[in-house]
Amino acid sequence: GNSVTQMEGPVTLSEEAFLTINCTYTATGYPSLFWYVQYPGEGLQLLLKATKADDKGSNKGFEATYRKETTSFHLEKGSVQVSDSAVYFCALKNTGNQFYFGTGTSLTVIP
Amino acid sequence: DTGVSQDPRHKITKRGQNVTFRCDPISEHNRLYWYRQTLGQGPEFLTYFQNEAQLEKSRLLSDRFSAERPKGSFSTLEIQRTEQGDSAMYLCASTHRGYQETQYFGPGTRLLVL
Numbered sequence: 001g002n003s004v005t006q007m008e009g010p011v012t013l014s015e016e017a018f019l020t021i022n023c024t025y026t027a028t029g030y031p032s033l034f035w036y037v038q039y040p041g042e043g044l045q046l047l048l049k050a051t052k053a054d055d056k057g058s059n060k061g062f063e064a065t066y067r068k069e070t071t072s073f074h075l076e077k078g079s080v081q082v083s084d085s086a087v088y089f090c091a092l093k094n095t096g097n098q099f100y101f102g103t104g105t106s107l108t109v110i111p
Numbered sequence: 112d113t114g115v116s117q118d119p120r121h122k123i124t125k126r127g128q129n130v131t132f133r134c135d136p137i138s139e140h141n142r143l144y145w146y147r148q149t150l151g152q153g154p155e156f157l158t159y160f161q162n163e164a165q166l167e168k169s170r171l172l173s174d175r176f177s178a179e180r181p182k183g184s185f186s187t188l189e190i191q192r193t194e195q196g197d198s199a200m201y202l203c204a205s206t207h208r209g210y211q212e213t214q215y216f217g218p219g220t221r222l223l224v225l
Contacts, residue, residue: 004153032212043115044154044202044216051212089153093212097142098167101153 002027006090006102013080013109021075021105023064023090031092033057033066033073036101038087047075047088080109113137115217117203123223124193131189132220136205143186144214145178146202147171154202160186193224 007022025031035047035057048057053068062077073090090102116135124130136143142161146154157176158168162183172178175193180186190197200221204214 034212036216043218044204044214046213046215049212091153096167097159097161097211098156098169099144099154099214100156103151103153 002031002092002094002098002100004090004092004100004102006088006105008103008105010106010108013107015082015109015111016079017109019075019077019080019084019107021088021090021107023073023075023102025071025073025090025092027071027092027094029095031094033064034091034093034099035062035064035073035075036089036091038089038104040086044089080107082109082111085109115203115205115215117201117217117220119220120218121221121223123225125225126195127192129189129191130193130222131187132201132222133185133187134203134205134217135185136203137207137215138184139207140205140215141183141208142206142211143180144204144206145186145188146204148200148202148219149198157188190222193222195224198222198224 003026032051034049036044037047048059050057050066056065064075087104089104118133144159145157148154160180175191178188200219202219203217
């Protein structure tokens with residue numbers, strides 16, 4: 001079946017710290033992979049995506065590389081800001097049209 | 112373009128009552144998805160439409176749940192005989208035919224069943 005496993009939170013970091021949020025997936029075939037972000041009081045927004053192995057998605061200083069050999073899509077940012085405080089969801093879309101989401105990782109960045 | 116809208120934003124109901132939620136997707140988005148999200152969990156797929164056709168339904172969608180998208184624009188999700196376990200955030204998302212992998216989410220309808 002299809003599923004996504006994310007590292008559990010909450011994660012608390014100081015401003016300018018390095019961020020990694022781990023995400024691994026199980027899927028048949030060749031899924032597309034996504035990171036969504038939900039800022040406080042707002043709806044989910046697509047942060048970045050990668051559609052094939054070795055692709056790197058990037059946006060707003062965040063990056064994630066599609067690693068087929070380790071079935072992973074870890075989210076990274078070199079220097080987090082207070083405004084990055086949010087809940088981050090890893091997701092996949094397989095050859096069908098369903099999207100599968102992880103449980104979300106809450107990030108709090110303190111000044 | 113005003114984004115995906117959902118109505119109402121909050122709903123409190125008593126167990127056994129019926130409720131109906133509405134989703135208005137971004138115009139010209141041909142696919143519309145419904146999800147349920149409970150506290151501490153990610154969105155769980157319920158069903159999706161391509162234009163007016165309901166193409167997939169999750170096993171989560173019991174026979175008390177029904178969704179429609181009669182003219183391929185807005186959609187409604189009805190829950191009959193609500194149960195306390197139906198309490199959740201119900202999310203709607205839409206995608207454009209040329210960019211089916213980019214979902215745009217609405218703010219959600221939070222349902223509380225007493």
